[in-house]
Amino acid sequence: MPKPYRRTNPLALAVLGLLRERDMHPYEMASTLRERHQEGSVRLTYGSLYTVVDALRSHGFIDAAGTTREGNRPERTVYALTDTGRAELHDWLRDLIAVPAKEYPRFEAGVALIGLLPPDEAAALCERRATALDEHITALDTVKTDLAALGLPQLARIELDYRQAVLRAERDWTRWFAEAARAGTLGGHDFWVDLHRGDALGHLRDTPPTRSPAG
């Protein structure tokens, strides 16, 4: 009774996707992912890669297809996709796309506590963030034109379009918030200001009145 596979690390999905094309050894998977700029959408670390490959093997989704050795280099184990592995890939992918999973972006945790900082500092930090996001977005533009120059069609770099769309929304919201915090137009602004009165040194108050600024 092998316990069901938990589909945690998306790197495992990428591995299945690669093996659908051809047999590979782990290091080759990593280089191929890098070559295709997939490390932008899937977190890739060697430690995780070998853990994940082993988990997939123990669940029967991939098979060791043999080992090779070149000279005195460490032995390489080449893996191949099994039929259940192919089914798993298909199934996982469908699920990933059709059903939005709850994500916990770090910035959202920060926003929930942003009342702990004084309004003008919060605004300044958000402006910094918005600028950084702008740079990120234009950087993705150059990546896109680079890949287009290599002859890759839009479909082959579609996740960049997605990322840009989300980044733009993030930037717009952040900039809106910075302006609203400066202008004092947010509901609860007076309370926010009161909380940080006499907070010139920038450290946080000891005992806020009644309830948290964020709750």
Place this chain on the structure above:
Amino acid sequence: MPKPYRRTNPLALAVLGLLRERDMHPYEMASTLRERHQEGSVRLTYGSLYTVVDALRSHGFIDAAGTTREGNRPERTVYALTDTGRAELHDWLRDLIAVPAKEYPRFEAGVALIGLLPPDEAAALCERRATALDEHITALDTVKTDLAALGLPQLARIELDYRQAVLRAERDWTRWFAEAARAGTLGGHDFWVDLHRGDALGHLRDTPPTRSPAG
């Protein structure tokens, strides 16, 4: 030489934020977070909570302020924020807001591999997702009006505004993609269709021509 704190789990940030208000024992932190609907922006599980609290203590950010016991219930350890803890909270929060961290949303990994599914199936799945996102967004609307009815100002639920803004962008992109996939207007569409010719049963091809549809 205590190794530097790595600021991994945002739950630790939330814990520091709570202790800034008043001393608490872990279970109380959990209930307070739930009460304030913060579990929407910070992942909260008991296992992690106790791990995180212990890590914060071992780094000197919080202190055991004493233990209490009611009747024969298990002993409760109450924690208090230290000065370094207060500084850490402030610093972490500033960093979280000003510097966008690379995130790896699961959907992006799926989008990168979406060429592995035939166009019409991909479109159908994306439409399902877009509908689910619509429901999510309206659900957040009711949460917002509920909290407003309780007298909480906008600032106290600002992270809901943020989440909605991002969800809307996600939904719009997803719907745009579904339509483009159906209409065949994406760059590389012919190639995409060819890949899945004769794929009526929905399983994936064995050997795709030359290169992956996503690479």
Place this chain on the structure above:
DNA sequence: CGCGCTATACTCGTGTCCGGATATACGGAA
């Protein structure tokens, strides 16, 4: 008045993640 349900308050074990260490090969410069 005893039965089951929910709330309180942790604890533990297993699985996962990942930074850094290890070891060889190879090409070019000094």
Place this chain on the structure above:
DNA sequence: TTCCGTATATCCGGACACGAGTATAGCGCG
């Protein structure tokens, strides 16, 4: 020739996450 940086290829240990388990308390209901 030897040194050094980079590419090849994997593994290990410890930190981390979290579901599931444990145990008591209190309350409502028949």
